[in-house]
Amino acid sequence: xxxxxxxxxxxxxxxxxxxxxxxxxxxxxxxxxxxxxxxxxxxxxxxxxxxxxxxxxxxxxxxxxxxxxxxxxxxxxxxxxxxxxxxxxxxxxxxxxxxxxxxxxxxxxxxxxxxxxxxxxxxxxxxxxxxxxxxxxxxxxxxxxxxxxxxxxxxxxxxxxxxxxxxxxxxxxxxxxxxxxxxxxxxxxxxxxxxxxxxxxxxxxxxxxxxxxxxxxxxxxxxxxxxxxxxxxxxxxxxxxxxxxxxxxxxxxxxxxxxxxxxxxxxxxxxxxxxxxxxxxxxxxxxxxxxxxxxxxxxxxxxxxxxxxxxxxxxxxxxxxxxxxxxxxxxxxxxxxxxxxxxxxxxxxxxxxxxxxxxxxxxxxxxxxxxxxxxxxxxxxxxxxxxxxxxxxxxxxxxxxxxxxxxxxxxxxxxxxxxxxxxxxxxxxxxxxxxxxxxxxxxxxxxxxxxxxxxxxxxxxxxxxxxxxxxxxxxxxxxxxxxxxxxxxxxxxxxxxxxxxxxxxxxxxxxxxxxxxxxxxxxxxxxxxxxxxxxxxxxxxxxxxxxxxxxxxxxxxxxxxxxxxx
Numbered sequence: 001x002x003x004x005x006x007x008x009x010x011x012x013x014x015x016x017x018x019x020x021x022x023x024x025x026x027x028x029x030x031x032x033x034x035x036x037x038x039x040x041x042x043x044x045x046x047x048x049x050x051x052x053x054x055x056x057x058x059x060x061x062x063x064x065x066x067x068x069x070x071x072x073x074x075x076x077x078x079x080x081x082x083x084x085x086x087x088x089x090x091x092x093x094x095x096x097x098x099x100x101x102x103x104x105x106x107x108x109x110x111x112x113x114x115x116x117x118x119x120x121x122x123x124x125x126x127x128x129x130x131x132x133x134x135x136x137x138x139x140x141x142x143x144x145x146x147x148x149x150x151x152x153x154x155x156x157x158x159x160x161x162x163x164x165x166x167x168x169x170x171x172x173x174x175x176x177x178x179x180x181x182x183x184x185x186x187x188x189x190x191x192x193x194x195x196x197x198x199x200x201x202x203x204x205x206x207x208x209x210x211x212x213x214x215x216x217x218x219x220x221x222x223x224x225x226x227x228x229x230x231x232x233x234x235x236x237x238x239x240x241x242x243x244x245x246x247x248x249x250x251x252x253x254x255x256x257x258x259x260x261x262x263x264x265x266x267x268x269x270x271x272x273x274x275x276x277x278x279x280x281x282x283x284x285x286x287x288x289x290x291x292x293x294x295x296x297x298x299x300x301x302x303x304x305x306x307x308x309x310x311x312x313x314x315x316x317x318x319x320x321x322x323x324x325x326x327x328x329x330x331x332x333x334x335x336x337x338x339x340x341x342x343x344x345x346x347x348x349x350x351x352x353x354x355x356x357x358x359x360x361x362x363x364x365x366x367x368x369x370x371x372x373x374x375x376x377x378x379x380x381x382x383x384x385x386x387x388x389x390x391x392x393x394x395x396x397x398x399x400x401x402x403x404x405x406x407x408x409x410x411x412x413x414x415x416x417x418x419x420x421x422x423x424x425x426x427x428x429x430x431x432x433x434x435x436x437x438x439x440x441x442x443x444x445x446x447x448x449x450x451x452x453x454x455x456x457x458x459x460x461x462x463x464x465x466x467x468x469x470x471x472x473x474x475x476x477x478x479x480x481x482x483x484x485x486x487x488x489x490x491x492x493x494x495x496x497x498x499x500x501x502x503x504x505x506x507x508x509x510x511x512x513x514x515x516x517x518x519x520x521x522x523x524x525x526x527x528x529x530x531x532x533x534x535x536x537x538x539x540x541x542x543x544x545x546x547x548x549x550x551x552x553x554x555x556x557x558x559x560x561x562x563x564x565x566x
Contacts, residue, residue, distance in 0.1 A: 002059070003068040003562070006045050012566030013076050013256075014351045022354045025077040025206075029357055030348075032200035034083045034207070042073070042084055048111055051089040053096055056108035063241065063308045063411055067248050068560070074252030075556075075564075076354075078361035079206035081249060087155045087207075090242045091119035091164040095182060097413035098226030098234050103182050110161050118160035118185075120151040120212060121235065135167040135214060137179065144221050147181070147214040157195055157210040160185055166231050178231030181223045192217035203364035236378075237416045240315045243323040243375070244308060246365050248301035251294060253358040254330050255557045258290050260355040261340040262551045283340050288544040289523075291557055293333040296520040297325060298558045299495040303425065306401050309408040312415035314422050317379055317386075321488045324375035327366040328527075334359050376484045380476060383483065385421040387464040391457060396431040397424035402498035403506070404559045429494035430454055432501050441536040446514045449521040452532040453493045460487055489524050496520045499559065508561055515542035 010020040018024065019037030028035040042048075050069050052058025060066060066089070073081040088111065095107045107117065120135075135149030147167060157163065162184060169179040185193070198209040226234055265283050304318040311318075338345050338359060347353045366372065400406040401424075433450035437443055463483055470476065500517035510516065518539050525531040550557055554564045 002050075002065075003072060006047075006069060007072045007562070007565050009041060009045055010072055010076065010565065013354075014566045016350075020076060022076070022351050023349065025080065026349060026353050026357060029077075029079065029205050032205045034080060038077070038080055039084055042080075043114065047073075047085055048088075048114055051085060051092055052108045052111050056104060057112055058108065061410060062408055063245060063305050064302075064408055067245060067305050070245075070249055071252040071556075071558070074249045075256045077206070078250075078253050078358065078365070079204045081252075082204060083156060083207045086246065086249070087119065088117045089245075090238070091117035091160075091162065093241050093413075094119070094164050094180060094225060094234055094238050095162075097238060097416075098180065098230065099182065102222075103225065107162055107182070115161035116156050116159050117162040117164065118154050118157040119164045120154045120157075121164075121166050135165065137167045137169050137181065137219070139172055139221075140218070145181075145219050145223070147217045147219055150211060150213045152211050153198060154195075154210050154212055155207050157185065157212060158197070158208050164225065166235065169228060169231075173228030176229035176232055178235075179228050180225040180231045180234050181219060182225045183219060183223055188217055188219070191215075201364070203360040203362075205360075233418065236316070236418055237413070239378075240319040240416055241308065243319040244301070244304045244315070247319075247322040247326050248298075248305050250326060250330055250362055250365055251298050251301060251558050253362050254290075254294050254297075254333055257334050257337050257355045257358050258287065258294065258547070258557050259551060260352060261287055261290070261337045262547060264341050264344050264352060266551070284544050285540070286336055286340050287547050288519075288540050290333045290337050291543055291547050292516060292519045292523055292540075293329050294557055295516055295559065296492060296496055296523060297322075297329045299499045299520070300325060300492045302404050302559055303397075303401055303495040303498065306404075306408060307397075307425075308416075309411050310398060310401050311422075311424055312412070313417040313420035314424060315416060316419055317382060317423060318425065318491065320375035320378035321491045323366070324372045324379075324485075324488055325492060327363060327372060331363050331366065334362060376481055377476075379484050379487065380480045381470060382419050382421065383464050383480070383487065384467075384469065385419075386423050387461045389421055390423045391426055391461050392430060394422055394424055394427040396427040397498065399502045401425075402428075402495070402502040404499075404503075423491075425491055425494045425498070426457060428498045429457065429490065432494075432497040442518050442539050443514050445533050445536055445539070446518040446521060448533045449518065449525055449531075450493075450497055452525060452530070453490060453521065456486065456528060456530075457490050460490065486528060489527055493521055493524045496524075510546050510561070511559070513542060515539040516546075519543055 011018045013021045015021050016023050020041050024035055049058045050060055050066055052060055054061045070081055092107055092111060095103055135147060135151060137145045137147045140146045165181045165183055167179060167181060168177055170177055192215050194213045195210045198211055300322045304322045307315050307318050344352050433454045436447040436450055438447045460483060467479060496517050503511040506512060519535060522531060522535040556562045556564055
């Protein structure tokens with residue numbers, strides 16, 4: 001209900017006078033600043049309350065709920081979604097997880113009052129290896145800490161009333177060499193703390209990025225967030241939330257990009273020359289393929305988001321998997337859609353111009369500590385145990401994991417785990433492949449591909465178990481990265497099959513149709529290099545029909561299939 005209310009409030013983005021419309025947001029992008037009018041709309045909705053837990057007076061009780069509410073914002077502008085809210089939530093999430101009652105209450109009150117928070121974690125000097133921290137904090141006589149060092153890129157710091165800072169604390173505290181601090185930038189001495197704005201980037205131009213420098217800056221001991229030395233564990237656990245949500249929210253931008261491509265295609269007249277695609281069938285195939293990619297990705301994104309509630313101990317794998325898939329599926333899809341626009345691709349204004357902005361913004365989400373290699377590094381140490389004790393032995397995931405609108409239990413940060421050695425999602429692939437019907441060419445193709453992917457999981461298990469055990473004293477070999485990439489695709493296939501199976505008797509006839517699932521599995525098999533069967537042409541014809549129907553009915557292209565304002 002809140003997501004629908006926000007969609008209505010933000011209005012039709014194609015209306016020129018809409019403060020949250022494409023024209024206004026593109027003007028803000030050109031000015032390298034967030035739109036104050038669009039932020040005022042979000043303020044009037046009370047979006048800042050979505051980032052604060054209910055027990056502290058806010059509305060946050062579900063990762064899935066935050067995803068649903070923030071997607072209308074990301075459909076319009078990734079920069080607005082990041083700059084207004086998700087940067088604040090990523091910082092606050094560490095406090096909700098590790099903070100004491102005083103810290104949680106203080107930050108909750110700040111955010112409920114409309115304040116922003118920032119998080120300083122990036123280490124660009126060390127390829128974003130956050131363990132090689134450029135900032136150190138050492139105890140000082142009489143209590144407190146002295147902080148020294150720099151962070152090169154921090155979003156929203158210029159207007160933050162709270163800063164979550166990750167720093168090295170070395171051997172000064174037991175438990176680990178990294179710690180997190182919760183600071184109030186306004187209380188730091190000006191001669192020991194300084195910020196400097198960074199030039200606007202190619203992507204997320206509207207966001208305000210600063211560098212920050214500490215020079216023996218005194219901070220109180222009570223600024224420590226969680227136990228001293230717990231910074232690495234805090235980061236790895238909070239990445240499960242941030243990676244999952246940012247990955248899932250990216251679907252909103254691709255949704256708009258597909259809608260824009262359909263709009264341009266529908267506007268082409270029979271006498272149009274110079275801008276129309278040469279091959280109309282290529283256009284239809286590209287749009288249908290983009291929709292399949294979006295659904296394929298959204299299946300894993302929704303499953304990973306719901307796993308935060310239903311399978312929190314397994315989320316470290318699923319969050320890393322969906323984030324590593326982002327550049328390979330969503331970024332590629334947006335570039336493919338750009339081929340439909342012809343010379344319209346260079347349009348910088350209005351509804352059509354927003355696609356070029358999304359093409360610049362979405363890849364930025366896949367950078368930093370949540371980049372592909374960082375996500376692979378999360379999965380690789382777990383592959384051996386998964387292969388030896390989980391694959392083909394684990395019970396399959398519950399049906400609620402695959403039903404986008406099913407109720408969820410409350411989310412608890414305490415239930416997250418660094419690793420569990422369990423994978424219920426791949427078990428759903430095995431279980432579903434055993435019961436698939438084979439009536440009709442599309443269903444038969446779906447069954448054949450599902451069984452082929454079960455064979456892929458068998459092969460993965462054999463190859464992982466054949467590798468020498470990981471040794472921290474030697475670099476990880478390339479075979480581990482290749483197998484991880486294949487495993488991520490198998491997880492995506494399991495999510496697709498689970499969503500189709502557990503919604504086959506639901507209210508959405510398209511989700512119940514095997515056409516989209518067969519098309520998605522065919523694309524996964526192609527990425528694996530071994531498509532076992534040709535996709536029946538009626539499958540993509542049904543997908544293209546749905547692309548046009550949702551465009552005409554103004555419904556979203558994601559799994560939720562919700563009404564849109566424009």
